[in-house]
Amino acid sequence: MAMGFMFWTAAACPCFIGQEWDPATNRLRGALPFNDPCQCTSVELGGVNVIRPQRPFRASYFDAPLQLPEIRMRLNCSVYVCSDEEPLGMQDGRIKDEQITASSYYQNKLNHGPAKARLDTQAYASAWCYDRHRETDPDHPWIQVEFNSEVYVTGLVTQARGGDIHNTNHQRVTRYRVTHSRDGQSWDHVTGADSMSEEFTGNSIDQSYDHQVTARFGTVLRTRFLRILPTDWKGHCSMRFEVLGCQNLTV
Structure with a gap:
């Protein structure tokens, strides 16, 4: 029995x-x-x-x-509450180029690489642009940040590709998901109230090139790796972003 x-x-x-x-x-x-x-x-x-x-x-x-x-x-x-939310370093360079990686970038050109994904980047190509012709990255592009140590992340700010002379088709990511990891091996999705992977709204075609869209997560993430997985885009999968979070917590 x-x-x-x-x-x-x-x-x-x-x-x-x-x-x-x-x-x-x-x-x-x-x-x-x-x-x-x-x-x-x-x-x-x-x-x-x-x-x-x-x-x-x-x-x-x-x-x-x-x-x-x-x-x-x-x-x-919500396990933690950020006492002072702030940008974690994409725009101002505290996050170094080598800490930003991606599944691919257009024709392996560094001026389209993941380091160009910093918020408000303006110089050509003024965004990270994935390579849709790479066999390793045909349908599931991603870009990620590896922090030097565990941080607390509350959300993201995203932008379309900037208005450089080659961006004639208004490239932008319109929808995306987010995963996170402490070791870079085991990944968890940022989920919604239904415990399903949440899809966030990015930048729409009626917004200016430099318009910023902020998405906040339902809980504060304690993580070392943060990965953005675009699910829909216009023109080309291209984006710029900043990570929001904090160093000081209240529990």
Whole structure:
């Protein structure tokens, strides 16, 4: 006979986490049976429920270490609050050229390379422009920043390619997703309230070349790598951007 373990929680106090079968994925996953897991002030280890659950309330399923900050980040709970949000260094050069990489850039020309993705870059080609003819990058371009150490990121500011004389088709990224990583190997998507990968609005065709669009994430990311994955663009996949975040936190 299979043994099951009871989980219980109390509002705004310790929550008991266990494992049980997730009906959506049909596998054993972490389970936090609490209507609003973001209210948990701590997480304690429960047991394993091998019986398929039937309950009148929703359980939150996830794959994460048994540490409250990690769990709350996976559930889009705000773990940290930036006390003083600021640009993290794309525009002013604190982020060095070698810290900015991309899946490809147009014909391997440095004047179209990832270092040209800095906000307000004006000199030709006045943006990072991906190479759509590269076999390694036909449909899934990306550009990323590697910080010198872990930072706290709150959002992005994006621009289209600048108005240089070669930008006759108003190149810009109109939609994009974001992933982040602490080690450059394991990546997580920035997700929305539904826990699905969120797609952000970039720059539209009716805006000026230098118009800035700010997108803020639903939670503060503690990360070392930040990767932008354009999903739609006009003219050509070209963009400039700044990363927003902070150094000082309130918890």
